[in-house]
């Protein structure tokens with residue numbers, strides 16, 4: 256396949272940036288001034304979208320898209336499986352005289368109808384009532400997707416059922432944005448801010464991934480089907496030397512990244528940073544942050560484009576959380592902040608003591624939310640793949656804690672003990688009249704082991720898995736933080752002495768919730784023990800995480816904030832449990848197939864060679880000891896035996912688990928009975944791999960996958 260590298264000495268970056276994106280600039284250019292203004296009001300939630308406006312926007316979109324070669328349009332949506340979905344319609348409308356006109360109506364822009372029965376609904380929609388609707392998200396720009404032979408106009412939408420329940424991740428995200436906006440503005444008003452009109456949750460998602468050579472990838476059914484290796488002995492060199500991190504980017508990868516950036520820039524995705532990651536053949540790409548719904552769409556697109564571009568370069572991209580055992584997995588650092596329309600970052604400590612009160616209040620609100628709603632935040636970063644990553648000695652632990660850094664913690668400590676703040680690290684802090692300190696912008700160190708690290712002016716939620724959509728983690732963050740902001744606002748609104756009330760709120764909240772603050776090494780065993788002493792939840796696996804979705808506390812906050820109803824949460828609970836069971840079942844089945852079709856035959860073939868070599872040597876009558884050679888055969892045969900026995904046990908267990916009907920019990924059985932057997936099976940297969948000659952092994956090895964590009 257041909258690559259599409261742009262020569263920037265001939266084409267300017269300005270020219271291609273956003274060329275496939277129906278962005279604000281294009282709208283301003285193509286729409287009548289009044290319509291553009293009206294659309295802005297609609298995007299701000301001040302006005303309702305009318306069909307009249309939609310007609311005009313649709314017409315402009317159509318003209319723009321067709322001028323760039325589009326023949327089709329699609330409502331692009333994000334069902335409950337971390338992927339994106341689309342159903343294409345051509346612009347054509349046949350005329351009586353046998354020709355066509357190209358049409359795209361306001362109705363088609365606003366609403367799509369889609370067969371919902373093929374997407375997970377968790378029982379929300381019976382299959383006989385399979386209608387689902389998609390509705391245009393006016394706040395995220397439409398874009399053009401190019402494939403090898405054509406162009407399609409994509410319209411970002413939310414997807415819901417005939418009865419109005421969300422069947423996707425986008426709808427609830429949009430609701431949560433509204434909720435955090437209103438709660439933040441309410442608190443800002445209570446604090447005396449009369450100028451900010453809107454607050455946006457902003458996100459920059461750093462995306463980690465692996466690249467492997469496609470010719471090696473294609474040899475392995477586990478990678479092709481399950482997106483991770485289910486077998487694989489470690490090569491002599493692992494990531495011990497960490498020489499890869501921030502290392503020189505190899506030429507082939509540099510070519511790939513160049514094209515990737517171009518493709519992203521064309522879509523108006525501000526890809527900014529790229530580097531080698533900790534593991535061999537592991538990389539990261541990060542965009543400049545944007546509003547969270549746009550960041551979510553852009554991250555979904557980034558994952559899609561990563562795959563496409565990799566393919567053109569003879570590479571395969573692995574987005575799975577833990578594609579290789581014994582090697583660091585991949586995450587998605589979700590940098591989250593709150594920004595007002597007039598440019599205030601609510602987590603920016605700033606230089607002005609007055610705004611510092613505000614900063615400390617918003618900061619402690621997040622601390623409280625992380626303590627009070629730790630389980631659902633943890634659950635939002637959970638999927639089957641992340642079970643291999645969280646809590647291993649690489650990614651954040653499965654325990655939610657917040658890193659603030661020593662300096663901020665000292666300030667909060669001193670404030671809460673009514674101590675003279677002046678004695679807190681003088682050289683770092685200037686003090687204002689209200690005895691509240693000015694905190695330097697870079698007041699926090701880096702802590703790479705914390706799941707929720709305050710990094711100067713934003714929170715970095717580092718638990719999220721690399722293949723996950725960031726929609727749900729941010730829906731949860733927005734919702735639970737909004738709940739606390741509302742609580743704070745109510746207290747301040749009711750108080751006679753506002754500045755006293757604010758100070759008391761900061762210190763009380765800090766004292767009550769400081770157990771969730773941890774600045775030390777989150778990877779250490781000591782922290783796990785310490786967290787248990789503090790009573791912090793440690794949810795080690797996807798099934799237990801899913802269970803928390805329907806706990807009373809969580810249902811109640813989502814219902815109160817009107818982001819998700821009990822019914823919608825129960826549907827999600829069912830879908831995710833089913834997703835877990837399906838994933839484990841698929842992995843176990845693929846493992847068994849690989850054993851029977853490839854691994855055992857290879858082991859037999861190689862032991863036969865060994866055995867006949869021994870026989871041949873014996874026949875010569877030469878005096879050779881042959882004891883080691885016999886041991887080699889015995890070793891392989893022993894492990895073949897163990898592998899085959901474990902395989903049989905796994906097969907029987909799968910059959911039994913399959914018959915369970917309760918979805919929670921079933922998922923537990925996959926976790927408790929199937930997963931351990933998969934681990935045992937792998938252990939024997941990996942021993943065999945180490946004992947079988949390279950040319951007899953049916954798959955590309957870890958060495959091929961991790962060190963050869």
Ligand code: ADP
Pocket residue numbers: 457458459460461528541542543544545588590591592593600712713
């Ligand atoms: P790191 O050292 O973790 O790689 P960076 O400074 O490169 O951190 O930033 C990581 C991400 O955080 C980028 O995507 C960046 O755009 C994003 N980011 C920066 N400021 C904000 C903010 N106010 N809100 C949301 N994301 C932000």
Ligand code: MG
Pocket residue numbers: 461588715
């Ligand atoms: Mg980071």
